[in-house]
Amino acid sequence: IGKPDEPTAGNVEEYLKKAEIIEEKIKQITAQEDWIDEDVMDKRNAVREAQLRRDVALKEKALLEEKVAHLEAAVSSLEAFEMDILKKIEGISSNEMNKIKSSISAVNVELKKRGKYYNPLANSKKDSKGGVFIPESLREGGNKALEAQARKTFEALDYNDYYQEAIKKLPLGKPVWTYWLSSPFGKRTDPFNSKSAVHKGVDLASNKGNKVKSMAEGKVTKAGVANGYGKVIEIDHGNGFKTKYAHLNAIYVKTGQAIEQGQAIGEVGSTGRSTGSHLHYEIMYGGVQVDPMVFIKAK
Structure with a gap:
Protein backbone atom coordinates (compact mmCIF):
# COMPACT_ATOMS: atom_id res chain seq x y z
CA ILE A 1 0.00 0.00 0.00
CA GLY A 2 1.51 3.38 -1.05
CA LYS A 3 1.51 6.71 0.82
CA PRO A 4 -1.91 8.48 0.94
CA ASP A 5 -0.80 11.53 -1.14
CA GLU A 6 1.03 9.59 -3.83
CA PRO A 7 -0.74 8.07 -6.81
CA THR A 8 -1.14 4.30 -6.88
CA ALA A 9 -2.23 1.91 -9.56
CA GLY A 10 -5.76 2.17 -8.32
CA ASN A 11 -6.13 5.92 -8.34
CA VAL A 12 -3.96 7.05 -11.31
CA GLU A 13 -6.95 8.03 -13.35
CA GLU A 14 -8.28 10.09 -10.49
CA TYR A 15 -4.95 11.97 -10.19
CA LEU A 16 -4.82 12.55 -13.93
CA LYS A 17 -8.28 14.03 -13.85
CA LYS A 18 -7.26 16.32 -10.96
CA ALA A 19 -4.09 17.31 -12.81
CA GLU A 20 -6.13 18.20 -15.90
CA ILE A 21 -8.49 20.27 -13.77
CA ILE A 22 -5.56 22.11 -12.13
CA GLU A 23 -3.90 22.72 -15.50
CA GLU A 24 -7.16 24.08 -16.89
CA LYS A 25 -7.53 26.38 -13.89
CA ILE A 26 -3.98 27.65 -14.42
CA LYS A 27 -4.75 28.34 -18.08
CA GLN A 28 -7.92 30.20 -17.08
CA ILE A 29 -6.04 32.29 -14.49
CA THR A 30 -3.22 33.17 -16.87
CA ALA A 31 -5.73 34.00 -19.60
CA GLN A 32 -7.78 36.25 -17.28
CA GLU A 33 -4.77 38.12 -15.84
CA ASP A 34 -2.98 38.52 -19.16
CA TRP A 35 0.07 36.99 -17.61
CA ILE A 36 3.24 39.06 -18.20
CA ASP A 37 6.77 38.81 -17.03
CA GLU A 38 8.58 41.27 -14.73
CA ASP A 39 10.41 43.23 -17.49
CA VAL A 40 7.19 43.95 -19.33
CA MET A 41 5.58 45.10 -16.08
CA ASP A 42 8.50 47.50 -15.36
CA LYS A 43 8.18 49.03 -18.82
CA ARG A 44 4.45 49.52 -18.39
CA ASN A 45 4.98 51.13 -15.01
CA ALA A 46 7.60 53.46 -16.50
CA VAL A 47 5.13 54.52 -19.23
CA ARG A 48 2.40 55.14 -16.66
CA GLU A 49 4.80 57.22 -14.52
CA ALA A 50 5.83 59.25 -17.56
CA GLN A 51 2.18 59.90 -18.39
CA LEU A 52 1.53 61.06 -14.82
CA ARG A 53 4.54 63.38 -14.95
CA ARG A 54 3.30 64.76 -18.28
CA ASP A 55 -0.16 65.42 -16.83
CA VAL A 56 1.35 67.19 -13.80
CA ALA A 57 3.62 69.27 -16.06
CA LEU A 58 0.66 70.27 -18.24
CA LYS A 59 -1.30 71.38 -15.18
CA GLU A 60 1.68 73.38 -13.89
CA LYS A 61 2.13 74.94 -17.34
CA ALA A 62 -1.54 75.96 -17.38
CA LEU A 63 -1.19 77.53 -13.92
CA LEU A 64 1.95 79.41 -14.97
CA GLU A 65 0.25 80.67 -18.13
CA GLU A 66 -2.65 81.91 -16.02
CA LYS A 67 -0.27 83.71 -13.66
CA VAL A 68 1.60 85.24 -16.60
CA ALA A 69 -1.69 86.42 -18.08
CA HIS A 70 -2.59 88.07 -14.76
CA LEU A 71 0.84 89.71 -14.56
CA GLU A 72 0.61 90.96 -18.14
CA ALA A 73 -2.81 92.43 -17.39
CA ALA A 74 -1.41 94.12 -14.28
CA VAL A 75 1.57 95.49 -16.23
CA SER A 76 -0.75 96.74 -18.97
CA SER A 77 -2.91 98.48 -16.38
CA LEU A 78 0.16 100.01 -14.73
CA GLU A 79 1.53 101.21 -18.07
CA ALA A 80 -1.83 102.81 -18.88
CA PHE A 81 -1.70 104.59 -15.51
CA GLU A 82 1.90 105.70 -16.15
CA MET A 83 0.94 106.95 -19.60
CA ASP A 84 -1.91 108.99 -18.14
CA ILE A 85 0.34 110.51 -15.45
CA LEU A 86 3.07 111.35 -17.97
CA LYS A 87 0.57 113.06 -20.27
CA LYS A 88 -0.83 115.10 -17.38
CA ILE A 89 2.65 116.17 -16.29
CA GLU A 90 3.53 117.12 -19.86
CA GLY A 91 0.27 119.07 -20.15
CA ILE A 92 0.84 121.01 -16.93
CA SER A 93 4.46 121.72 -17.83
CA SER A 94 3.59 122.82 -21.37
CA ASN A 95 0.76 125.01 -20.07
CA GLU A 96 3.09 126.80 -17.65
CA MET A 97 5.72 127.21 -20.35
CA ASN A 98 3.14 128.62 -22.79
CA LYS A 99 2.06 131.20 -20.20
CA ILE A 100 5.66 132.35 -19.86
CA LYS A 101 6.09 132.40 -23.64
CA SER A 102 2.94 134.50 -23.97
CA SER A 103 4.28 137.02 -21.45
CA ILE A 104 7.64 137.17 -23.21
CA SER A 105 5.94 137.63 -26.58
CA ALA A 106 3.99 140.60 -25.20
CA VAL A 107 7.22 142.10 -23.87
CA ASN A 108 8.97 141.59 -27.21
CA VAL A 109 6.27 143.58 -28.99
CA GLU A 110 7.38 146.59 -26.94
CA LEU A 111 11.08 145.78 -27.23
CA LYS A 112 10.91 145.54 -31.03
CA LYS A 113 9.65 149.12 -31.10
CA ARG A 114 12.96 150.04 -29.46
CA GLY A 115 15.00 147.86 -31.80
CA LYS A 116 15.45 145.15 -29.18
CA TYR A 117 14.47 141.50 -28.77
CA TYR A 118 14.62 139.23 -25.74
CA ASN A 119 15.37 135.52 -26.19
CA PRO A 120 15.05 133.81 -22.78
CA LEU A 121 16.99 130.74 -23.91
CA ALA A 122 19.84 132.57 -25.63
CA ASN A 123 22.13 132.54 -22.62
CA SER A 124 20.91 129.33 -21.01
CA LYS A 125 21.40 127.13 -24.10
CA LYS A 126 24.30 128.85 -25.86
CA ASP A 127 27.52 126.84 -25.60
CA SER A 128 26.01 124.70 -22.85
CA LYS A 129 24.68 121.20 -22.49
CA GLY A 130 22.72 119.46 -19.78
CA GLY A 131 19.20 118.74 -18.65
CA VAL A 132 17.30 115.67 -17.53
CA PHE A 133 18.90 112.29 -18.33
CA ILE A 134 16.76 110.47 -20.91
CA PRO A 135 17.94 106.86 -21.36
CA GLU A 136 18.08 105.28 -24.81
CA SER A 137 15.68 102.63 -23.58
CA LEU A 138 13.79 102.93 -20.33
CA ARG A 139 13.65 99.16 -19.98
CA GLU A 140 14.49 96.18 -22.15
CA GLY A 141 11.56 95.21 -24.33
CA GLY A 142 9.51 98.00 -22.81
CA ASN A 143 6.40 99.70 -24.09
CA LYS A 144 7.63 101.87 -26.98
CA ALA A 145 4.64 104.22 -26.80
CA LEU A 146 5.26 104.72 -23.08
CA GLU A 147 8.96 105.37 -23.69
CA ALA A 148 8.12 107.93 -26.38
CA GLN A 149 5.70 109.70 -24.04
CA ALA A 150 8.27 109.68 -21.24
CA ARG A 151 10.79 111.38 -23.54
CA LYS A 152 8.21 114.02 -24.52
CA THR A 153 7.43 114.64 -20.86
CA PHE A 154 11.11 114.89 -19.86
CA GLU A 155 11.74 117.28 -22.74
CA ALA A 156 8.78 119.47 -21.73
CA LEU A 157 10.04 119.55 -18.13
CA ASP A 158 13.55 120.35 -19.32
CA TYR A 159 12.43 123.34 -21.40
CA ASN A 160 10.04 124.46 -18.67
CA ASP A 161 13.00 124.60 -16.26
CA TYR A 162 14.85 126.91 -18.66
CA TYR A 163 11.85 129.23 -18.94
CA GLN A 164 11.21 129.20 -15.18
CA GLU A 165 14.80 130.26 -14.57
CA ALA A 166 14.64 132.91 -17.29
CA ILE A 167 11.41 134.40 -15.93
CA LYS A 168 13.04 135.00 -12.54
CA LYS A 169 15.23 137.66 -14.16
CA LEU A 170 12.41 139.26 -16.17
CA PRO A 171 10.64 142.10 -14.25
CA LEU A 172 7.02 141.10 -14.90
CA GLY A 173 4.10 142.25 -12.74
CA LYS A 174 3.25 145.24 -10.58
CA PRO A 175 5.81 146.46 -8.03
CA VAL A 176 3.03 147.83 -5.77
CA TRP A 177 -0.09 145.87 -4.84
CA THR A 178 -2.59 148.72 -5.35
CA TYR A 179 -2.07 151.73 -7.60
Missing part, protein backbone atom coordinates in the same frame (compact mmCIF):
# COMPACT_ATOMS: atom_id res chain seq x y z
CA TRP A 180 -3.51 153.86 -10.35
CA LEU A 181 -1.52 155.15 -13.31
CA SER A 182 -1.03 158.86 -12.66
CA SER A 183 1.52 159.50 -15.43
CA PRO A 184 2.27 157.16 -18.40
CA PHE A 185 5.52 156.39 -20.21
CA GLY A 186 6.77 158.70 -22.97
CA LYS A 187 5.82 162.27 -23.77
CA ARG A 188 3.91 164.22 -21.11
CA THR A 189 3.35 167.67 -19.70
CA ASP A 190 5.69 168.37 -16.79
CA PRO A 191 3.66 168.54 -13.54
CA PHE A 192 5.68 171.51 -12.24
CA ASN A 193 6.22 173.84 -15.19
CA SER A 194 3.57 172.50 -17.61
CA LYS A 195 6.14 172.21 -20.40
CA SER A 196 6.42 169.25 -22.82
CA ALA A 197 8.72 166.61 -21.39
CA VAL A 198 9.83 163.00 -21.74
CA HIS A 199 8.86 160.57 -18.99
CA LYS A 200 11.32 157.64 -18.82
CA GLY A 201 9.06 155.52 -16.64
CA VAL A 202 5.55 155.44 -15.21
CA ASP A 203 4.13 157.01 -12.06
CA LEU A 204 2.04 154.59 -10.00
CA ALA A 205 0.03 156.55 -7.44
CA SER A 206 -0.32 154.62 -4.19
CA ASN A 207 -0.65 155.25 -0.46
CA LYS A 208 2.43 156.33 1.43
CA GLY A 209 4.08 153.38 3.17
CA ASN A 210 2.79 150.72 0.77
CA LYS A 211 5.42 148.07 0.11
CA VAL A 212 7.45 148.23 -3.10
CA LYS A 213 8.66 144.87 -4.41
CA SER A 214 11.25 143.81 -6.96
CA MET A 215 9.58 141.88 -9.77
CA ALA A 216 12.74 139.94 -10.61
CA GLU A 217 15.82 138.66 -8.84
CA GLY A 218 18.99 140.69 -9.20
CA LYS A 219 21.60 142.83 -7.46
CA VAL A 220 21.18 146.33 -6.02
CA THR A 221 23.46 148.76 -7.86
CA LYS A 222 22.20 151.90 -6.09
CA ALA A 223 20.31 152.50 -2.85
CA GLY A 224 20.31 156.12 -1.74
CA VAL A 225 19.30 159.62 -2.79
CA ALA A 226 19.45 161.07 -6.32
CA ASN A 227 18.69 164.58 -7.57
CA GLY A 228 15.03 164.86 -8.53
CA TYR A 229 14.31 161.21 -7.68
CA GLY A 230 14.58 161.51 -3.90
CA LYS A 231 15.16 158.14 -2.28
CA VAL A 232 15.87 155.71 -5.10
CA ILE A 233 16.81 152.06 -5.72
CA GLU A 234 18.34 150.65 -8.91
CA ILE A 235 18.61 146.90 -9.56
CA ASP A 236 20.50 144.97 -12.24
CA HIS A 237 18.58 141.77 -13.07
CA GLY A 238 21.04 140.39 -15.61
CA ASN A 239 20.29 139.49 -19.24
CA GLY A 240 20.24 143.24 -19.99
CA PHE A 241 17.33 144.18 -17.67
CA LYS A 242 17.52 146.96 -15.06
CA THR A 243 14.82 148.63 -12.94
CA LYS A 244 14.57 151.91 -11.00
CA TYR A 245 12.24 152.73 -8.08
CA ALA A 246 12.09 156.43 -7.08
CA HIS A 247 10.45 158.91 -4.64
CA LEU A 248 10.52 156.23 -1.93
CA ASN A 249 9.56 156.91 1.65
CA ALA A 250 11.95 154.22 2.94
CA ILE A 251 14.66 151.93 1.58
CA TYR A 252 15.03 148.36 2.88
CA VAL A 253 18.11 147.26 0.92
CA LYS A 254 21.76 148.18 0.45
CA THR A 255 24.02 148.59 -2.56
CA GLY A 256 25.50 145.23 -3.58
CA GLN A 257 22.73 143.23 -1.95
CA ALA A 258 21.27 140.23 -3.80
CA ILE A 259 17.51 140.48 -4.29
CA GLU A 260 14.97 137.70 -4.74
CA GLN A 261 11.94 137.87 -7.01
CA GLY A 262 9.02 139.42 -5.09
CA GLN A 263 11.18 140.75 -2.24
CA ALA A 264 10.07 143.99 -0.55
CA ILE A 265 12.77 146.62 -1.13
CA GLY A 266 11.15 149.82 0.15
CA GLU A 267 8.01 151.92 0.66
CA VAL A 268 5.97 154.24 -1.54
CA GLY A 269 6.63 157.90 -0.71
CA SER A 270 6.92 161.41 -2.15
CA THR A 271 10.59 162.30 -1.76
CA GLY A 272 12.45 164.37 -4.36
CA ARG A 273 10.67 166.22 -7.16
CA SER A 274 7.17 164.91 -6.50
CA THR A 275 3.64 166.28 -6.23
CA GLY A 276 2.30 163.44 -4.06
CA SER A 277 2.67 159.88 -2.87
CA HIS A 278 3.57 157.61 -5.79
CA LEU A 279 6.21 155.23 -7.18
CA HIS A 280 8.22 156.31 -10.20
CA TYR A 281 9.08 153.01 -11.92
CA GLU A 282 11.50 152.52 -14.82
CA ILE A 283 12.59 149.46 -16.82
CA MET A 284 15.64 149.40 -19.10
CA TYR A 285 16.71 146.66 -21.51
CA GLY A 286 20.08 146.82 -23.21
CA GLY A 287 20.45 150.43 -22.07
CA VAL A 288 17.13 151.49 -23.66
CA GLN A 289 14.11 152.75 -21.67
CA VAL A 290 10.94 150.71 -22.29
CA ASP A 291 7.32 151.10 -21.18
CA PRO A 292 6.94 149.43 -17.75
CA MET A 293 3.16 149.03 -18.22
CA VAL A 294 3.80 146.36 -20.86
CA PHE A 295 5.73 144.34 -18.26
CA ILE A 296 3.12 144.98 -15.57
CA LYS A 297 0.26 143.77 -17.79
CA ALA A 298 2.24 140.82 -19.19
CA LYS A 299 2.43 139.06 -15.80
Whole structure:
Protein backbone atom coordinates (compact mmCIF):
# COMPACT_ATOMS: atom_id res chain seq x y z
CA ILE A 1 0.00 0.00 0.00
CA GLY A 2 1.51 3.38 -1.05
CA LYS A 3 1.51 6.71 0.82
CA PRO A 4 -1.91 8.48 0.94
CA ASP A 5 -0.80 11.53 -1.14
CA GLU A 6 1.03 9.59 -3.83
CA PRO A 7 -0.74 8.07 -6.81
CA THR A 8 -1.14 4.30 -6.88
CA ALA A 9 -2.23 1.91 -9.56
CA GLY A 10 -5.76 2.17 -8.32
CA ASN A 11 -6.13 5.92 -8.34
CA VAL A 12 -3.96 7.05 -11.31
CA GLU A 13 -6.95 8.03 -13.35
CA GLU A 14 -8.28 10.09 -10.49
CA TYR A 15 -4.95 11.97 -10.19
CA LEU A 16 -4.82 12.55 -13.93
CA LYS A 17 -8.28 14.03 -13.85
CA LYS A 18 -7.26 16.32 -10.96
CA ALA A 19 -4.09 17.31 -12.81
CA GLU A 20 -6.13 18.20 -15.90
CA ILE A 21 -8.49 20.27 -13.77
CA ILE A 22 -5.56 22.11 -12.13
CA GLU A 23 -3.90 22.72 -15.50
CA GLU A 24 -7.16 24.08 -16.89
CA LYS A 25 -7.53 26.38 -13.89
CA ILE A 26 -3.98 27.65 -14.42
CA LYS A 27 -4.75 28.34 -18.08
CA GLN A 28 -7.92 30.20 -17.08
CA ILE A 29 -6.04 32.29 -14.49
CA THR A 30 -3.22 33.17 -16.87
CA ALA A 31 -5.73 34.00 -19.60
CA GLN A 32 -7.78 36.25 -17.28
CA GLU A 33 -4.77 38.12 -15.84
CA ASP A 34 -2.98 38.52 -19.16
CA TRP A 35 0.07 36.99 -17.61
CA ILE A 36 3.24 39.06 -18.20
CA ASP A 37 6.77 38.81 -17.03
CA GLU A 38 8.58 41.27 -14.73
CA ASP A 39 10.41 43.23 -17.49
CA VAL A 40 7.19 43.95 -19.33
CA MET A 41 5.58 45.10 -16.08
CA ASP A 42 8.50 47.50 -15.36
CA LYS A 43 8.18 49.03 -18.82
CA ARG A 44 4.45 49.52 -18.39
CA ASN A 45 4.98 51.13 -15.01
CA ALA A 46 7.60 53.46 -16.50
CA VAL A 47 5.13 54.52 -19.23
CA ARG A 48 2.40 55.14 -16.66
CA GLU A 49 4.80 57.22 -14.52
CA ALA A 50 5.83 59.25 -17.56
CA GLN A 51 2.18 59.90 -18.39
CA LEU A 52 1.53 61.06 -14.82
CA ARG A 53 4.54 63.38 -14.95
CA ARG A 54 3.30 64.76 -18.28
CA ASP A 55 -0.16 65.42 -16.83
CA VAL A 56 1.35 67.19 -13.80
CA ALA A 57 3.62 69.27 -16.06
CA LEU A 58 0.66 70.27 -18.24
CA LYS A 59 -1.30 71.38 -15.18
CA GLU A 60 1.68 73.38 -13.89
CA LYS A 61 2.13 74.94 -17.34
CA ALA A 62 -1.54 75.96 -17.38
CA LEU A 63 -1.19 77.53 -13.92
CA LEU A 64 1.95 79.41 -14.97
CA GLU A 65 0.25 80.67 -18.13
CA GLU A 66 -2.65 81.91 -16.02
CA LYS A 67 -0.27 83.71 -13.66
CA VAL A 68 1.60 85.24 -16.60
CA ALA A 69 -1.69 86.42 -18.08
CA HIS A 70 -2.59 88.07 -14.76
CA LEU A 71 0.84 89.71 -14.56
CA GLU A 72 0.61 90.96 -18.14
CA ALA A 73 -2.81 92.43 -17.39
CA ALA A 74 -1.41 94.12 -14.28
CA VAL A 75 1.57 95.49 -16.23
CA SER A 76 -0.75 96.74 -18.97
CA SER A 77 -2.91 98.48 -16.38
CA LEU A 78 0.16 100.01 -14.73
CA GLU A 79 1.53 101.21 -18.07
CA ALA A 80 -1.83 102.81 -18.88
CA PHE A 81 -1.70 104.59 -15.51
CA GLU A 82 1.90 105.70 -16.15
CA MET A 83 0.94 106.95 -19.60
CA ASP A 84 -1.91 108.99 -18.14
CA ILE A 85 0.34 110.51 -15.45
CA LEU A 86 3.07 111.35 -17.97
CA LYS A 87 0.57 113.06 -20.27
CA LYS A 88 -0.83 115.10 -17.38
CA ILE A 89 2.65 116.17 -16.29
CA GLU A 90 3.53 117.12 -19.86
CA GLY A 91 0.27 119.07 -20.15
CA ILE A 92 0.84 121.01 -16.93
CA SER A 93 4.46 121.72 -17.83
CA SER A 94 3.59 122.82 -21.37
CA ASN A 95 0.76 125.01 -20.07
CA GLU A 96 3.09 126.80 -17.65
CA MET A 97 5.72 127.21 -20.35
CA ASN A 98 3.14 128.62 -22.79
CA LYS A 99 2.06 131.20 -20.20
CA ILE A 100 5.66 132.35 -19.86
CA LYS A 101 6.09 132.40 -23.64
CA SER A 102 2.94 134.50 -23.97
CA SER A 103 4.28 137.02 -21.45
CA ILE A 104 7.64 137.17 -23.21
CA SER A 105 5.94 137.63 -26.58
CA ALA A 106 3.99 140.60 -25.20
CA VAL A 107 7.22 142.10 -23.87
CA ASN A 108 8.97 141.59 -27.21
CA VAL A 109 6.27 143.58 -28.99
CA GLU A 110 7.38 146.59 -26.94
CA LEU A 111 11.08 145.78 -27.23
CA LYS A 112 10.91 145.54 -31.03
CA LYS A 113 9.65 149.12 -31.10
CA ARG A 114 12.96 150.04 -29.46
CA GLY A 115 15.00 147.86 -31.80
CA LYS A 116 15.45 145.15 -29.18
CA TYR A 117 14.47 141.50 -28.77
CA TYR A 118 14.62 139.23 -25.74
CA ASN A 119 15.37 135.52 -26.19
CA PRO A 120 15.05 133.81 -22.78
CA LEU A 121 16.99 130.74 -23.91
CA ALA A 122 19.84 132.57 -25.63
CA ASN A 123 22.13 132.54 -22.62
CA SER A 124 20.91 129.33 -21.01
CA LYS A 125 21.40 127.13 -24.10
CA LYS A 126 24.30 128.85 -25.86
CA ASP A 127 27.52 126.84 -25.60
CA SER A 128 26.01 124.70 -22.85
CA LYS A 129 24.68 121.20 -22.49
CA GLY A 130 22.72 119.46 -19.78
CA GLY A 131 19.20 118.74 -18.65
CA VAL A 132 17.30 115.67 -17.53
CA PHE A 133 18.90 112.29 -18.33
CA ILE A 134 16.76 110.47 -20.91
CA PRO A 135 17.94 106.86 -21.36
CA GLU A 136 18.08 105.28 -24.81
CA SER A 137 15.68 102.63 -23.58
CA LEU A 138 13.79 102.93 -20.33
CA ARG A 139 13.65 99.16 -19.98
CA GLU A 140 14.49 96.18 -22.15
CA GLY A 141 11.56 95.21 -24.33
CA GLY A 142 9.51 98.00 -22.81
CA ASN A 143 6.40 99.70 -24.09
CA LYS A 144 7.63 101.87 -26.98
CA ALA A 145 4.64 104.22 -26.80
CA LEU A 146 5.26 104.72 -23.08
CA GLU A 147 8.96 105.37 -23.69
CA ALA A 148 8.12 107.93 -26.38
CA GLN A 149 5.70 109.70 -24.04
CA ALA A 150 8.27 109.68 -21.24
CA ARG A 151 10.79 111.38 -23.54
CA LYS A 152 8.21 114.02 -24.52
CA THR A 153 7.43 114.64 -20.86
CA PHE A 154 11.11 114.89 -19.86
CA GLU A 155 11.74 117.28 -22.74
CA ALA A 156 8.78 119.47 -21.73
CA LEU A 157 10.04 119.55 -18.13
CA ASP A 158 13.55 120.35 -19.32
CA TYR A 159 12.43 123.34 -21.40
CA ASN A 160 10.04 124.46 -18.67
CA ASP A 161 13.00 124.60 -16.26
CA TYR A 162 14.85 126.91 -18.66
CA TYR A 163 11.85 129.23 -18.94
CA GLN A 164 11.21 129.20 -15.18
CA GLU A 165 14.80 130.26 -14.57
CA ALA A 166 14.64 132.91 -17.29
CA ILE A 167 11.41 134.40 -15.93
CA LYS A 168 13.04 135.00 -12.54
CA LYS A 169 15.23 137.66 -14.16
CA LEU A 170 12.41 139.26 -16.17
CA PRO A 171 10.64 142.10 -14.25
CA LEU A 172 7.02 141.10 -14.90
CA GLY A 173 4.10 142.25 -12.74
CA LYS A 174 3.25 145.24 -10.58
CA PRO A 175 5.81 146.46 -8.03
CA VAL A 176 3.03 147.83 -5.77
CA TRP A 177 -0.09 145.87 -4.84
CA THR A 178 -2.59 148.72 -5.35
CA TYR A 179 -2.07 151.73 -7.60
CA TRP A 180 -3.51 153.86 -10.35
CA LEU A 181 -1.52 155.15 -13.31
CA SER A 182 -1.03 158.86 -12.66
CA SER A 183 1.52 159.50 -15.43
CA PRO A 184 2.27 157.16 -18.40
CA PHE A 185 5.52 156.39 -20.21
CA GLY A 186 6.77 158.70 -22.97
CA LYS A 187 5.82 162.27 -23.77
CA ARG A 188 3.91 164.22 -21.11
CA THR A 189 3.35 167.67 -19.70
CA ASP A 190 5.69 168.37 -16.79
CA PRO A 191 3.66 168.54 -13.54
CA PHE A 192 5.68 171.51 -12.24
CA ASN A 193 6.22 173.84 -15.19
CA SER A 194 3.57 172.50 -17.61
CA LYS A 195 6.14 172.21 -20.40
CA SER A 196 6.42 169.25 -22.82
CA ALA A 197 8.72 166.61 -21.39
CA VAL A 198 9.83 163.00 -21.74
CA HIS A 199 8.86 160.57 -18.99
CA LYS A 200 11.32 157.64 -18.82
CA GLY A 201 9.06 155.52 -16.64
CA VAL A 202 5.55 155.44 -15.21
CA ASP A 203 4.13 157.01 -12.06
CA LEU A 204 2.04 154.59 -10.00
CA ALA A 205 0.03 156.55 -7.44
CA SER A 206 -0.32 154.62 -4.19
CA ASN A 207 -0.65 155.25 -0.46
CA LYS A 208 2.43 156.33 1.43
CA GLY A 209 4.08 153.38 3.17
CA ASN A 210 2.79 150.72 0.77
CA LYS A 211 5.42 148.07 0.11
CA VAL A 212 7.45 148.23 -3.10
CA LYS A 213 8.66 144.87 -4.41
CA SER A 214 11.25 143.81 -6.96
CA MET A 215 9.58 141.88 -9.77
CA ALA A 216 12.74 139.94 -10.61
CA GLU A 217 15.82 138.66 -8.84
CA GLY A 218 18.99 140.69 -9.20
CA LYS A 219 21.60 142.83 -7.46
CA VAL A 220 21.18 146.33 -6.02
CA THR A 221 23.46 148.76 -7.86
CA LYS A 222 22.20 151.90 -6.09
CA ALA A 223 20.31 152.50 -2.85
CA GLY A 224 20.31 156.12 -1.74
CA VAL A 225 19.30 159.62 -2.79
CA ALA A 226 19.45 161.07 -6.32
CA ASN A 227 18.69 164.58 -7.57
CA GLY A 228 15.03 164.86 -8.53
CA TYR A 229 14.31 161.21 -7.68
CA GLY A 230 14.58 161.51 -3.90
CA LYS A 231 15.16 158.14 -2.28
CA VAL A 232 15.87 155.71 -5.10
CA ILE A 233 16.81 152.06 -5.72
CA GLU A 234 18.34 150.65 -8.91
CA ILE A 235 18.61 146.90 -9.56
CA ASP A 236 20.50 144.97 -12.24
CA HIS A 237 18.58 141.77 -13.07
CA GLY A 238 21.04 140.39 -15.61
CA ASN A 239 20.29 139.49 -19.24
CA GLY A 240 20.24 143.24 -19.99
CA PHE A 241 17.33 144.18 -17.67
CA LYS A 242 17.52 146.96 -15.06
CA THR A 243 14.82 148.63 -12.94
CA LYS A 244 14.57 151.91 -11.00
CA TYR A 245 12.24 152.73 -8.08
CA ALA A 246 12.09 156.43 -7.08
CA HIS A 247 10.45 158.91 -4.64
CA LEU A 248 10.52 156.23 -1.93
CA ASN A 249 9.56 156.91 1.65
CA ALA A 250 11.95 154.22 2.94
CA ILE A 251 14.66 151.93 1.58
CA TYR A 252 15.03 148.36 2.88
CA VAL A 253 18.11 147.26 0.92
CA LYS A 254 21.76 148.18 0.45
CA THR A 255 24.02 148.59 -2.56
CA GLY A 256 25.50 145.23 -3.58
CA GLN A 257 22.73 143.23 -1.95
CA ALA A 258 21.27 140.23 -3.80
CA ILE A 259 17.51 140.48 -4.29
CA GLU A 260 14.97 137.70 -4.74
CA GLN A 261 11.94 137.87 -7.01
CA GLY A 262 9.02 139.42 -5.09
CA GLN A 263 11.18 140.75 -2.24
CA ALA A 264 10.07 143.99 -0.55
CA ILE A 265 12.77 146.62 -1.13
CA GLY A 266 11.15 149.82 0.15
CA GLU A 267 8.01 151.92 0.66
CA VAL A 268 5.97 154.24 -1.54
CA GLY A 269 6.63 157.90 -0.71
CA SER A 270 6.92 161.41 -2.15
CA THR A 271 10.59 162.30 -1.76
CA GLY A 272 12.45 164.37 -4.36
CA ARG A 273 10.67 166.22 -7.16
CA SER A 274 7.17 164.91 -6.50
CA THR A 275 3.64 166.28 -6.23
CA GLY A 276 2.30 163.44 -4.06
CA SER A 277 2.67 159.88 -2.87
CA HIS A 278 3.57 157.61 -5.79
CA LEU A 279 6.21 155.23 -7.18
CA HIS A 280 8.22 156.31 -10.20
CA TYR A 281 9.08 153.01 -11.92
CA GLU A 282 11.50 152.52 -14.82
CA ILE A 283 12.59 149.46 -16.82
CA MET A 284 15.64 149.40 -19.10
CA TYR A 285 16.71 146.66 -21.51
CA GLY A 286 20.08 146.82 -23.21
CA GLY A 287 20.45 150.43 -22.07
CA VAL A 288 17.13 151.49 -23.66
CA GLN A 289 14.11 152.75 -21.67
CA VAL A 290 10.94 150.71 -22.29
CA ASP A 291 7.32 151.10 -21.18
CA PRO A 292 6.94 149.43 -17.75
CA MET A 293 3.16 149.03 -18.22
CA VAL A 294 3.80 146.36 -20.86
CA PHE A 295 5.73 144.34 -18.26
CA ILE A 296 3.12 144.98 -15.57
CA LYS A 297 0.26 143.77 -17.79
CA ALA A 298 2.24 140.82 -19.19
CA LYS A 299 2.43 139.06 -15.80
